[in-house]
Amino acid sequence: MQIKFEQFAATSMLGSPDSPPRDNGEILFQRHWEGRAFGMAIALSKKGHYEWEDFRQGLIASIAEWEATHCKDDPDWDYYLRWLSSLESLVLESSLVSEEELEERTRLMLAEADTALPQS
Amino acid sequence: MTENVDRETYSAARVRALESLLIEKGIITGETVDKVIDFFEKDMGPFNGARIVAKAWVDPEFKERLLADTPSAIAELSFPRGMAGAEGENMAAVANTPEVHNLIVCTMCSCYPWPVLGLPPYWFKDPTFRARAIREPRKVLKEFGLDIDESKEVKVWDTSAQIRWFVLPERPDGTEGWTEEQLAAIVTPESMQGAAKVAVPA
Numbered sequence: 001m002q003i004k005f006e007q008f009a010a011t012s013m014l015g016s017p018d019s020p021p022r023d024n025g026e027i028l029f030q031r032h033w034e035g036r037a038f039g040m041a042i043a044l045s046k047k048g049h050y051e052w053e054d055f056r057q058g059l060i061a062s063i064a065e066w067e068a069t070h071c072k073d074d075p076d077w078d079y080y081l082r083w084l085s086s087l088e089s090l091v092l093e094s095s096l097v098s099e100e101e102l103e104e105r106t107r108l109m110l111a112e113a114d115t116a117l118p119q120s
Numbered sequence: 121m122t123e124n125v126d127r128e129t130y131s132a133a134r135v136r137a138l139e140s141l142l143i144e145k146g147i148i149t150g151e152t153v154d155k156v157i158d159f160f161e162k163d164m165g166p167f168n169g170a171r172i173v174a175k176a177w178v179d180p181e182f183k184e185r186l187l188a189d190t191p192s193a194i195a196e197l198s199f200p201r202g203m204a205g206a207e208g209e210n211m212a213a214v215a216n217t218p219e220v221h222n223l224i225v226c227t228m229c230s231c232y233p234w235p236v237l238g239l240p241p242y243w244f245k246d247p248t249f250r251a252r253a254i255r256e257p258r259k260v261l262k263e264f265g266l267d268i269d270e271s272k273e274v275k276v277w278d279t280s281a282q283i284r285w286f287v288l289p290e291r292p293d294g295t296e297g298w299t300e301e302q303l304a305a306i307v308t309p310e311s312m313q314g315a316a317k318v319a320v321p322a
Contacts, residue, residue, distance in 0.1 A: 020239070025240075027161065039156040084135065
């Protein structure tokens with residue numbers, strides 16, 4: 001049976017705590033970076049850099065960790081922040097990128113964002 | 121330093137940092153990421169089901185084929201690859217009529233035909249919803265704002281790996297002469313689950 005990896009990945013999350021936000025049946029990205037983080041996590045697994053199940057378990061654990069220290073209806077809840085944190089951990093753990101590199105590049109991007117944004 | 125940067129700016133920068141490093145190292149390309157996003161935003165979703173419904177509304181012969189053999193009828197439409205494959209081959213459409221209203225529930229949401237219906241809403245996977253939908257479907261439908269006349273039969277279908285059901289809703293009045301595209305635009309995922317009727321926007 002032929003099934004696309006993207007389809008397998010999304011199907012495995014449905015009905016589970018890691019199931020992604022959606023609106024009227026369509027996957028919902030509220031901010032540009034959410035889509036990029038979502039796409040990266042699936043693309044890395046699709047290319048064989050880690051097992052999809054490992055990403056899912058990391059995400060489920062990250063969600064559980066947040067829930068253990070916050071109320072259920074905490075307005076600060078952010079699915080894609082959990083997603084990003086699991087993606088980061090797995091990328092570092094799989095030695096695809098080193099922590100120093102990531103910190104250094106993040107600083108660079110922040111500096112860029114600083115100069116790119118018009119200051120009022 | 122990071123304490124002074126707001127969370128949004130930081131997250132956006134972090135994602136850009138990650139992606140730029142992965143691309144630089146040749147681990148992935150930006151196009152691979154674009155393709156994954158496109159798959160979810162453009163290839164798979166409720167817009168596919170809406171196209172099937174609209175076609176069945178304007179083409180009675182297609183409708184007949186759709187109800188008799190759903191997978192081969194779907195295969196007639198040129199959908200992105202994967203659609204007629206694993207998820208599509210066990211699909212079965214049930215038609216709402218003046219006599220019967222159909223409602224879909226799911227035991228295992230991993231069996232939900234989302235390439236056609238889109239990702240299921242949160243309430244759909246709720247075990248209480250499923251149990252109640254089977255026990256008292258009229259009451260549950262009423263809570264959704266659907267008052268089904270007592271004379272009408274309500275059928276509940278449990279979608280599973282064996283058969284992935286979806287509802288062919290009734291075409292609303294006031295849509296005579298509409299094109300397939302116009303019709304597809306008003307078909308909602310809820311209407312294909314049987315949790316709503318298709319309404320003509322005011």
